[in-house]
Amino acid sequence: MNAQLNQSVPTKLRDHPLTAGKPFPLGATFDGAGVNFAVFSEHAERIDLCLFSDDGRKERARLPLLERDGDVWHVHVAGLTPGAKYGFRVHGPYAPEEGHRFNYNKLLIDPYAKRLFGKLKWSDALMGYRVGSPRSDLSFDSRDSAFAAQRSVVVDPSFNWGRDLPPEIAATDTVLYEAHVKGMTARMPGVASAMRGKFLGMASQPVLDHLNKIGVTTVQLMPSQAYVDDHFLVRQGLRNYWGYNSIGFFAPEPRYMTEEGVWEFQTMVRRFHKAGIEVIMDVVYNHTAEGNEMGPTLSFRGFDNKSYYRLTDDGRGYVNDTGVGNTLRTEHPMVLRMIMDSMRYWVETMHVDGFRFDLGTALAREKDGFDREGGFLDALRQDPVLSRVKLVTEPWDLGPGGYQLGAFPHPFMEFNDKFRDGVRKYWRGDAGLTANLAKRVAGSARQFDHSGRKATASINFVTVHDGMVLDDLVSYNVKHNAANGEDNRDGKDDNYSDNMGVEGPTDDPAIRSARAQRKRNLLATVFLSQGTPFLLGGDEIGNSQWGNNNTFAQDNDTGWLNWDRLDQKLLDYVARLSRLRRDHPVLRQTRFLHSRPRREDGMPDLFWRKPDGTPPTQEDWDDPRWRALSVEMRTASDTPDYAASHDVVFITFNAGPAIDITLPDCSTDSPWELILDTANPEDGTQCIATQTFRVAADSVCVFARTTD
Structure with missing residues (x-):
């Protein structure tokens, strides 16, 4: 079934002769003489290119793509220039029970569009089926969706990069910082009002100065590829704030541009690089905004539903390993090619420095589930462009066997939720967490020390965009998500948070002091542990979301x-933590520490200590009352001689009452220096003349010295 749209549209354009064109590259490519259009569809019967007026309102021509090389359809339109608005209509069977949902009446976004024009207008006409029909999605809707759909735009992405070079920050030096383009800049002092919420505002001098001050090396931008505001949110007067609802894997999100020009994104990256900061993109290649069988036909579904999506055995439904309605079929070679092409475009043309994969397990699934040697991961690792950039992943999805922490191959870095949960519970005062803390401080070796992976593979975080921010973690016992319109059912319930006696803001000085101390302890643990430290944007300034732990729709002062x-004191403290880590190589090693003797002096690279200075027994590790863990770190035992460091640190994590600790190997020739005390964060370095030191309750102390 596929009723043809009855509309009088020219099939030719004056002064724009058509030729066969080429099947590569996919998408719309301006070559100086015109534009080559090439799109993929394995099961289509016919594809038409629709060209629109400059304002995007009127369809000027409908041109058939008469050439087909394999499953790539193409045509060249002479004289067409960048800025041209276009879309596609695709003929084919409408047979949902067979996996096909072609509907020629629906105007489709080019899957390779480099820019989108206009705003999606939610309408029943966007659906391939008749809304309200007793036959549900098996029915067929013949209305034209063009009035509601976005237009693709021909782009010339050439840009004067000057002497721009990637900062190429070493894994050992990396400090990750998650930022939202609008959330970061909407209220930031010094950012011009016209630039707030825009890529240009994100790379303005106040932002760069702030990030440099706190030692950030790598900014992880929340989704900046084109995405859609979910229909259910629009009906409530809300928007998709986070952006995990992609519809264009090559196009920057228009709402972050002042003139809808891709040069604005490129300018942002160039400015970051000049400031010595990398840019990695949070990308959502696991699903699209088209949702399940009851969702709209915007692009991929209309081009070739059966090829682009993983379908259930009956062909009609969608595999939903992502929890949002559909899952892209990355095992299909052309879908995999699209993702690889997208990533290469962002690296080569837009100069980004890496990617963070949302629900990464979904991308690495094959027929039998997650496969660390499957097509997606193998393609990435062999690619000469993509194998050299930073690759960060969420090691889970919502499908069977979806939790894969530690299972991704080198060079992936993985978000370590075991670190997040264990550290939160330890500082909350939960019993029996000291042994767990030791594992996290040592880089979560059980998960990551295999297959040549580095200690930096563990991304150590206590907060991220989904969940409570740091200030709320110490101010609320439960989530407060009423504003999301889901009766507080959304968001995580197990936050491992603690309000310290009062739910929400308080003027009680004792509680405020305790909360400040808890935040310092949590942040110190992130920066002092082996692995890659991660900061959620705003935690360094005491930002609060008033207990809302799921601000995905809060495009307002809450988000x-x-x-x-x-x-300011917290900001200065985070800057100090960053400097401390940078100054001490022993805190940022690539090799794991296993208490093995070092070649240079026979000393173990790691000592665990009880407060009295003795090593813990298994009985001690199992004792739920043990709350004060000390560790002495040196360079890893297998560190090459040419990279050896004589740096030594001794750290005490005390989640109990004040206690006296015994410092190891005290001598007048090489005394310990107290370089950080979270109970007295503004104190400077202090030389310790005695072997015993009093560590305050609920605090972290760091001592350092240099050996000969």
Whole structure:
């Protein structure tokens, strides 16, 4: 079934002769003489290119793609220039029970579009089926969707990069910082009003100065590829704030541009690089905004539903390993090619420095589930362009066997939720967490020390965009998500948070002091542990979301950073942590520490200590009352001589009452220096003349010295 759209549209354009064109590259490519269009569809019967007026309103021509090389359809339109608005209509069977949902009446976004024009207008006409029909998605809707759909735009992405070079920050030096383009800049002092919420505002001098001050090396931008506001949110007067609802894997999100020009994104990256900061993109290649069988036909579904999506055995439904309705079929060679092409485009043309994969397990699934040697992961690792950039992943999805922490191959870095949960519970005061803390401080070796992986593979975090921010983690016992319109059912319930006696803001000085101390302890653990430290944007200034742990739809003061409440002492403390880690190579090693003797001096690279200085027994590790863990770190035992460091640190993590600790190997020739005390964060370095030191309750102390 596929009723033809009855519309009088020219099939030719004056002064724009058509020729066969080429099947590569896919998408719309301006070559100086015109534009080559090439799109993939394995099961289509016919594809038409629709060209629109400059304002995008009127369809000027409908041109058939008469050439087909394999499953790539193509045509060249002479004289066409960048800025041209276009879309596609695709003929084919409408047979949902066979996996096909072609509907020629629906105007489709080019899967390779480099820019989108206009705003999606939610309408029943966007659906391939008749809304409300007793036959549900098996029915067929013949209305034209063009009035509601977005247009693709021909782009010339050439840009004067000057002497731009990637910073190429070493894994050992990396400090990750998650930022939302709008949330970071909407209220930031010094950012011009016209630039707030835009790529250009994100790379303005106040942002760069702020990031440099706290030692950030790598900014992880929340989704910046084109995405859609979900229909259910629009009906409630809300928007998709986070952006995990992609519809264009090559196009920057238009709402972050002032002139809808891709040069704005390129300018942002160039400015970051000049400031010595890398840019990695949070990308959502696991699903699209088209949802399940009851979702709209916007692009992929209309081009070739059966090829682009993983379908259930009956062919009609969608595999939903992502929890949002559909899952892209990355095992299909042309879908895999699209993802690889997208990533290469962002690296080569837009100069980004890496990617963070949302629900990464979904991308690495084959027929039998997650496969660390499957097509997607193998393609990435062999690619001469993509194998050299930073690759970060969420090691889970919502499908069977979806939790794969530690299972991804080198060079992936993985978000370590065991670190997040264990560290939160330890500092909350939960019993029996000391042994767990030791594992996290040592880089979660059980998960990551295999197959040549590095200690930096573990991304150590206590907060991220989905969940409570740091200030809320110490201010609320439960989530407060009423504003999301889901009766507080959304968001995680197990936050491992602690309000310290009062739910929400308080003027009680004792509680405020305890909360500040807890935040310092959590942040210190992130920066002092082996692995890659990660900061959620805003945590360094005391940003609060008022207990909302799922601000995906809060494009307002709840979701934006509260710069007017900036905690200067906390900001200075985070900068100090960053400097401390940078100054001590022993805190940022690539090799794991296993208490093995070092070649240079026979000393173990790691000592665990009880407060009295003795090593813990298994009985001690099992004792739920043990709350004060000390560790002495040196360079890893297998460190090459040419990279050897004589740096030594001794750290005490005390989640109990004040206690006296015994410092190891005290001598007048090489005394210990106290370089950080979270109970007295503004104190400077202090030389310790005695072997015993009093560590305050609920605090972290760091000592350092240099050996000969």
